[in-house]
Amino acid sequence: MISFPRARFLRCCFAALLVPLGGFAQQKPVSMPGLLASGSLPYQPDIPQHPSITPELRGDIYMARKMYREAIDVYRDGPPDSPVIANKIGIAFHQLLLLDQAKKSYEHAIKLDSRYPEAINNLGTIYYAEKNYRKAIRCYDRALKYSAPSASILANLGAAYFGRKEYTRAISYYEQALTLDPDVFEHHSGFGTMMQERTVEERATFHLYLAKMYAKSGANDRALIYLRKALEEGVKDRKKIPDMPEFTSLKTDPAFKQLLAENPRPL
Secondary structure, three states, rough: OOOOOHHHHHHHHHHHHHHHOHHHOOOOOOOOOOOOOOOOOOOOOOOOOOOOOOHHHHHHHHHOOOOHHHHHHHEEEEEEHHHHHHHHHHHHHHOOOOOOHHHHHHHHHHHHHHOOHHHHHHHHHHHHOOOOOOHHHHHHHHHHOOOOOOHHHHHHHHHHHHHHHHHHHHHHHHHHHHOOOOOOOOOOOOOOOOOOOOOOOOHHHHHHHHHHHHHHHHHHHHHHHHHHHHOOOOOOOOOOOOHHHHHHHHOOOHHHHHHHHHHOOOO
Protein backbone atom coordinates (compact mmCIF):
# COMPACT_ATOMS: atom_id res chain seq x y z
CA MET A 1 0.00 0.00 0.00
CA ILE A 2 2.71 5.34 -1.56
CA SER A 3 1.84 8.75 -0.27
CA PHE A 4 3.44 11.99 -1.29
CA PRO A 5 3.80 14.37 1.70
CA ARG A 6 4.55 17.35 -0.55
CA ALA A 7 1.34 17.12 -2.57
CA ARG A 8 -0.16 20.19 -0.92
CA PHE A 9 3.05 22.14 -1.52
CA LEU A 10 3.05 21.09 -5.19
CA ARG A 11 -0.53 22.21 -5.66
CA CYS A 12 0.46 25.64 -4.35
CA CYS A 13 3.33 25.73 -6.85
CA PHE A 14 0.98 24.70 -9.65
CA ALA A 15 -1.42 27.48 -8.70
CA ALA A 16 1.33 30.12 -8.67
CA LEU A 17 2.74 28.97 -12.01
CA LEU A 18 -0.36 28.13 -14.01
CA VAL A 19 -2.99 30.70 -13.09
CA PRO A 20 -1.44 33.27 -15.49
CA LEU A 21 -1.69 30.59 -18.23
CA GLY A 22 -5.45 30.29 -17.95
CA GLY A 23 -6.36 29.10 -14.47
CA PHE A 24 -5.63 25.39 -14.99
CA ALA A 25 -4.84 25.07 -11.31
CA GLN A 26 -8.56 25.25 -10.69
CA GLN A 27 -9.11 21.91 -12.43
CA LYS A 28 -10.03 18.95 -10.27
CA PRO A 29 -7.24 16.42 -9.58
CA VAL A 30 -7.24 13.25 -11.65
CA SER A 31 -6.04 9.87 -10.44
CA MET A 32 -3.08 7.72 -11.48
CA PRO A 33 -3.20 3.91 -11.28
CA GLY A 34 -0.90 1.93 -9.02
CA LEU A 35 0.15 4.45 -6.36
CA LEU A 36 -1.42 6.50 -3.61
CA ALA A 37 -3.45 9.60 -4.43
CA SER A 38 -1.97 12.92 -5.42
CA GLY A 39 -3.06 15.85 -7.55
CA SER A 40 -2.54 16.13 -11.28
CA LEU A 41 -3.17 18.81 -13.87
CA PRO A 42 -4.20 18.96 -17.52
CA TYR A 43 -1.34 18.44 -19.95
CA GLN A 44 0.88 21.42 -20.74
CA PRO A 45 3.65 21.36 -23.37
CA ASP A 46 6.27 22.40 -20.86
CA ILE A 47 6.73 23.68 -17.33
CA PRO A 48 7.44 27.43 -17.05
CA GLN A 49 10.99 28.28 -16.07
CA HIS A 50 11.35 29.90 -12.68
CA PRO A 51 14.52 30.38 -10.63
CA SER A 52 12.92 28.80 -7.54
CA ILE A 53 11.91 25.63 -9.41
CA THR A 54 14.58 23.00 -8.78
CA PRO A 55 15.10 20.00 -11.07
CA GLU A 56 13.55 17.81 -8.39
CA LEU A 57 10.41 19.94 -8.18
CA ARG A 58 10.15 20.12 -11.98
CA GLY A 59 10.43 16.34 -12.04
CA ASP A 60 7.71 16.06 -9.42
CA ILE A 61 5.42 18.18 -11.57
CA TYR A 62 6.07 15.97 -14.58
CA MET A 63 5.30 12.94 -12.40
CA ALA A 64 2.00 14.50 -11.38
CA ARG A 65 1.20 14.86 -15.08
CA LYS A 66 2.18 11.22 -15.72
CA MET A 67 5.01 12.40 -17.97
CA TYR A 68 7.42 9.84 -16.56
CA ARG A 69 10.15 9.97 -19.21
CA GLU A 70 10.27 13.75 -18.99
CA ALA A 71 10.46 13.43 -15.20
CA ILE A 72 13.44 11.09 -15.47
CA ASP A 73 15.29 13.52 -17.76
CA VAL A 74 14.65 16.44 -15.41
CA TYR A 75 15.52 14.52 -12.24
CA ARG A 76 18.87 13.66 -13.81
CA ASP A 77 19.66 17.38 -13.88
CA GLY A 78 19.56 17.32 -10.09
CA PRO A 79 22.37 16.41 -7.67
CA PRO A 80 23.85 13.04 -8.71
CA ASP A 81 24.54 12.14 -5.09
CA SER A 82 20.92 12.56 -3.92
CA PRO A 83 19.33 9.27 -2.78
CA VAL A 84 15.91 10.96 -2.90
CA ILE A 85 16.26 11.79 -6.58
CA ALA A 86 17.64 8.33 -7.37
CA ASN A 87 14.60 6.83 -5.67
CA LYS A 88 12.22 9.08 -7.61
CA ILE A 89 13.90 8.10 -10.89
CA GLY A 90 13.27 4.51 -9.84
CA ILE A 91 9.59 5.23 -9.29
CA ALA A 92 9.32 6.87 -12.72
CA PHE A 93 10.84 3.77 -14.34
CA HIS A 94 8.55 1.64 -12.17
CA GLN A 95 5.51 3.49 -13.52
CA LEU A 96 6.75 2.78 -17.04
CA LEU A 97 7.01 -0.92 -16.05
CA LEU A 98 10.74 -0.81 -16.77
CA LEU A 99 11.54 -2.86 -13.70
CA ASP A 100 15.21 -3.50 -14.43
CA GLN A 101 15.95 0.23 -14.64
CA ALA A 102 13.77 0.86 -11.59
CA LYS A 103 15.72 -1.76 -9.65
CA LYS A 104 19.05 -0.17 -10.59
CA SER A 105 17.82 3.24 -9.48
CA TYR A 106 16.58 1.92 -6.13
CA GLU A 107 19.86 0.09 -5.58
CA HIS A 108 21.74 3.31 -6.42
CA ALA A 109 19.63 5.23 -3.89
CA ILE A 110 20.42 2.59 -1.24
CA LYS A 111 24.12 2.77 -2.11
CA LEU A 112 23.97 6.52 -1.49
CA ASP A 113 22.06 6.02 1.78
CA SER A 114 21.99 2.50 3.18
CA ARG A 115 19.30 3.49 5.69
CA TYR A 116 16.85 5.05 3.25
CA PRO A 117 13.61 3.16 4.03
CA GLU A 118 11.63 4.33 0.99
CA ALA A 119 14.20 3.03 -1.49
CA ILE A 120 14.63 -0.22 0.47
CA ASN A 121 10.87 -0.75 0.47
CA ASN A 122 10.66 0.04 -3.24
CA LEU A 123 13.40 -2.47 -4.02
CA GLY A 124 11.26 -4.99 -2.14
CA THR A 125 8.37 -4.31 -4.51
CA ILE A 126 10.64 -5.24 -7.43
CA TYR A 127 11.48 -8.57 -5.79
CA TYR A 128 7.78 -9.07 -5.11
CA ALA A 129 6.98 -8.50 -8.79
CA GLU A 130 9.59 -11.16 -9.57
CA LYS A 131 7.83 -13.47 -7.06
CA ASN A 132 11.00 -13.58 -5.00
CA TYR A 133 9.01 -13.19 -1.81
CA ARG A 134 11.89 -14.10 0.50
CA LYS A 135 14.02 -11.19 -0.74
CA ALA A 136 10.99 -8.91 -0.71
CA ILE A 137 10.37 -9.74 2.95
CA ARG A 138 14.00 -9.01 3.79
CA CYS A 139 13.71 -5.60 2.16
CA TYR A 140 10.45 -4.76 3.93
CA ASP A 141 11.84 -5.85 7.31
CA ARG A 142 14.93 -3.73 6.73
CA ALA A 143 12.82 -0.74 5.66
CA LEU A 144 10.78 -0.99 8.86
CA LYS A 145 14.00 -1.03 10.85
CA TYR A 146 14.95 2.40 9.53
CA SER A 147 11.52 4.04 9.47
CA ALA A 148 8.70 5.02 11.77
CA PRO A 149 5.82 2.51 11.82
CA SER A 150 4.50 2.49 8.26
CA ALA A 151 1.14 1.13 7.14
CA SER A 152 2.42 0.83 3.56
CA ILE A 153 5.45 -1.27 4.48
CA LEU A 154 3.39 -3.45 6.82
CA ALA A 155 0.83 -4.00 4.06
CA ASN A 156 3.67 -4.93 1.70
CA LEU A 157 4.94 -7.45 4.23
CA GLY A 158 1.46 -8.90 4.42
CA ALA A 159 1.34 -9.18 0.63
CA ALA A 160 4.69 -10.97 0.53
CA TYR A 161 3.65 -13.50 3.18
CA PHE A 162 0.35 -13.90 1.38
CA GLY A 163 2.32 -14.74 -1.75
CA ARG A 164 4.11 -17.45 0.27
CA LYS A 165 0.69 -18.72 1.43
CA GLU A 166 1.62 -17.95 5.04
CA TYR A 167 -1.82 -16.52 5.66
CA THR A 168 -1.64 -16.22 9.45
CA ARG A 169 1.46 -14.03 9.28
CA ALA A 170 0.04 -12.12 6.33
CA ILE A 171 -3.14 -11.24 8.21
CA SER A 172 -1.13 -10.21 11.26
CA TYR A 173 0.73 -7.61 9.18
CA TYR A 174 -2.43 -6.53 7.39
CA GLU A 175 -4.14 -5.92 10.73
CA GLN A 176 -1.17 -3.87 11.97
CA ALA A 177 -1.30 -1.81 8.77
CA LEU A 178 -5.05 -1.29 9.16
CA THR A 179 -4.57 -0.12 12.74
CA LEU A 180 -2.06 2.52 11.61
CA ASP A 181 -4.12 3.63 8.63
CA PRO A 182 -7.78 2.58 8.31
CA ASP A 183 -7.65 3.59 4.63
CA VAL A 184 -4.43 1.74 3.80
CA PHE A 185 -6.20 -0.66 1.41
CA GLU A 186 -8.31 2.07 -0.16
CA HIS A 187 -5.49 4.16 -1.64
CA HIS A 188 -5.58 3.45 -5.37
CA SER A 189 -3.68 6.23 -7.09
CA GLY A 190 -1.04 8.94 -6.89
CA PHE A 191 2.73 9.07 -6.73
CA GLY A 192 5.39 9.77 -4.16
CA THR A 193 8.50 8.25 -2.64
CA MET A 194 7.24 4.86 -1.42
CA MET A 195 5.65 2.14 -3.51
CA GLN A 196 2.86 0.00 -2.11
CA GLU A 197 2.34 -3.47 -3.57
CA ARG A 198 -1.04 -4.13 -5.16
CA THR A 199 -0.70 -7.49 -6.87
CA VAL A 200 -2.10 -10.39 -4.86
CA GLU A 201 -2.64 -13.50 -6.94
CA GLU A 202 -5.33 -15.17 -4.85
CA ARG A 203 -7.73 -12.26 -5.08
CA ALA A 204 -10.82 -14.05 -3.74
CA THR A 205 -9.06 -15.28 -0.59
CA PHE A 206 -7.38 -11.90 -0.14
CA HIS A 207 -10.68 -10.04 -0.37
CA LEU A 208 -12.34 -12.45 2.05
CA TYR A 209 -9.61 -11.74 4.59
CA LEU A 210 -10.05 -8.00 4.06
CA ALA A 211 -13.80 -8.41 4.60
CA LYS A 212 -13.11 -10.21 7.88
CA MET A 213 -10.69 -7.52 9.05
CA TYR A 214 -13.06 -4.69 8.24
CA ALA A 215 -15.92 -6.52 9.94
CA LYS A 216 -13.82 -6.98 13.08
CA SER A 217 -12.91 -3.29 13.08
CA GLY A 218 -16.56 -2.24 12.71
CA ALA A 219 -16.20 -0.94 9.13
CA ASN A 220 -19.26 -2.87 7.97
CA ASP A 221 -19.73 -1.05 4.65
CA ARG A 222 -16.21 -1.91 3.55
CA ALA A 223 -16.59 -5.45 4.87
CA LEU A 224 -19.62 -5.95 2.62
CA ILE A 225 -17.82 -4.46 -0.40
CA TYR A 226 -14.90 -6.88 -0.06
CA LEU A 227 -17.15 -9.81 0.76
CA ARG A 228 -19.04 -9.21 -2.48
CA LYS A 229 -15.73 -9.07 -4.36
CA ALA A 230 -14.66 -12.36 -2.79
CA LEU A 231 -17.92 -14.02 -3.81
CA GLU A 232 -17.74 -12.66 -7.34
CA GLU A 233 -14.17 -13.93 -7.62
CA GLY A 234 -15.17 -17.44 -6.65
CA VAL A 235 -14.02 -17.69 -3.04
CA LYS A 236 -14.08 -21.23 -1.66
CA ASP A 237 -16.21 -22.40 1.25
CA ARG A 238 -18.82 -19.70 0.63
CA LYS A 239 -21.37 -21.79 2.55
CA LYS A 240 -19.28 -21.32 5.70
CA ILE A 241 -19.33 -17.52 5.50
CA PRO A 242 -22.51 -16.98 7.59
CA ASP A 243 -20.95 -18.90 10.48
CA MET A 244 -17.52 -17.29 10.35
CA PRO A 245 -16.94 -15.61 13.75
CA GLU A 246 -15.59 -12.43 12.15
CA PHE A 247 -19.04 -11.77 10.65
CA THR A 248 -20.99 -12.20 13.92
CA SER A 249 -21.67 -8.48 14.16
CA LEU A 250 -23.08 -8.50 10.62
CA LYS A 251 -25.57 -11.32 11.02
CA THR A 252 -28.44 -8.96 11.74
CA ASP A 253 -27.44 -6.47 9.03
CA PRO A 254 -30.07 -6.50 6.22
CA ALA A 255 -27.37 -5.78 3.62
CA PHE A 256 -25.38 -8.81 4.80
CA LYS A 257 -28.46 -11.00 4.63
CA GLN A 258 -29.31 -9.74 1.17
CA LEU A 259 -25.77 -10.35 -0.08
CA LEU A 260 -25.84 -13.94 1.15
CA ALA A 261 -29.28 -14.43 -0.35
CA GLU A 262 -28.06 -13.14 -3.71
CA ASN A 263 -25.03 -15.44 -3.48
CA PRO A 264 -23.19 -13.72 -6.38
CA ARG A 265 -21.65 -16.19 -8.78
CA PRO A 266 -18.06 -15.80 -10.07
CA LEU A 267 -17.86 -13.24 -12.84
